[in-house]
Amino acid sequence: MIEAVPPGLILIAGACVVPFLRGPLRAAFMLALPLLGFWQLMQITPGTYVETRFFDYTLVLFQVDRLSLVFGYVFFLAVLISLIYAMHITDTVQQVAGLVYAGAAICAVFAGDLITLFAFWELTAIASVFLIWAVRTERSFKVGMRYLIIQVGSGVLLLSGAVLIVADTGSIAFGHIGIDSLGGKLILASFGIKAAFPLLHNWLQDSYPEATVTGTVFLSAFTTKLAIYALARGYAGTEMLILVGAAMTAFPIFYAVIENDLRRVLAYSLNNQLGFMVVGIGIGTELSLNGTVAHAVAHIIYKALLFMSMGAVLYRTGTMKGSELGGLYKSMPWTTGFCIVGAAAISGFPLFSGFVTKSMILSAAAEEGYWFTWAVLLFASAGVFHHSGIKIPFFAFFAHDSGKRVKEAPANMLLAMALAAALCIYIGVNPAPLYVILPFAVDYTPYTVGHVIASLQLLAFAALAFAVLIRYGFYPLETPSTNLDSDWIYRRLLPKWIAGLARGLRDAGAELDRWREASLRYLLGRVFHYHGPRSVMARTWPVGGAALWVMVLLGGYLVVYYL
């Protein structure tokens, strides 16, 4: 019986019922959905469960293996945490959108073929945009449109690639794809957009900070990690991804240092964390792939925790600008504490979740001899501590006192943060239960003396660097500003070019009109000259002249006749 329903459909079907329920009943119903889904996954074993015919092809709607199962677990966990965090809102649009979005992502994870994957890939895009539009401002509408165009574009690439692959191989099954065929390249581009590869990334930093307080928590969990899952299935061991991932870990942290909107700082650090996972996929060994999956699990939880803590600040103070915040530890002590746990987890402090997962990827890079990648990842580890570990808590809760005195976050938000924080610590202290569910058998010990001391040295001295720069006034002040990123290309450059092109075409058109008019005028002038009332052709000719012309004609005729 439980095998008959793809787990994501529980959320999507549940979302259809939500509008008809009210009050506590609705809340209880929504919370029951992820619990039911999680319970279902606990019962299920790897295998293929739901198939249906679609023209000549077999769509596999529910297929389970060890890779998809981990993502299924953590997605349901993320839904539960996000729902608790959003329990105080009564906006039906956000509730339905959140459930459909998460359900679509889970359906995509358990899809066994490219067509099913495509369908749910697009559904995540369409459902999630409502979490941005739910802010209900003109700004959010524009951001949502940009987000939607890019997300749907990713789906179109996926479908084009799938069509080419079907034409080549005759199979729509979603397994290893690789970049040898054109179809494989198109699908990589599609996954790359959602995984926020460098230069394809900016939809993330553009849109996530503009969603609602609770919407961002939903968004942070699913779209990008679905892409990581898809990359791990289709492109494991694709060496190019090592470079792409290393670039992803490094360049967003420069932006994160100078960004003023703290949720946007988190979006940049999300991008950086995805880089670690992409490197793991590129290396493609059992250790590195385990590392990628484990890091995705830890990341979903601590990133949600960080977005929740910043969301609570936004909810209470109405602003997310580092330049306007500070000193909130006095009025939001619990939120401060939870934020610090999330910060410690993302930074990879020993005893927190990031430590036991990120280190697998670094070790894999070192083992395979990628010294440059290893050094970049080390730099990115110091960098992520810098902006997510220190900057976020420091400028929101400490720094100079902004004078803001607000209430502590609502109880449901605190509960959700407490749950996530507990998981960050639990995984860090006791990684075995996480290691057991990874795709491959784990033979890895994160807690060695050398490793712990190395991590503590790296982090403590990165903190020291921050402290020295702040103390002696070298740290760039939080300033209200916009920083140019690749979205400048489609928000400024392209519109400018298109406007320029349109102006050029208009000018050329006007010139063409002028030329046509002038030549017409000339033509008419000549016609008037020869055929006008006073022209040669309009003159009256004498009879003698006419007789002469008749003679010439007849003479000509005679000559022709005799020839």
Add this chain to the structure above:
Amino acid sequence: MKQGERKYWLDRPGSAGKVFWALCVLCGLLFFADALYEKHPTFAVEAWFGFYAIFGFFFSVGLVLSAKELRRLLMRKEDYYD
């Protein structure tokens, strides 16, 4: 600060300095912790005394200072796109 509000330790003059110096002491201890255990380096640089400490400090300073310089190139007014 509002009248009658609870006094916080961090607000006292000198507290920030104490945090700073405590961090310095902690860093010193961690730096010399390298003497206490046997290293198993994958790369030769890892065997350097205090490699991770030096790496962490200098790359962090480099990160912040270069990001600060990047502002000249990237920073625009808040309403740039509006």
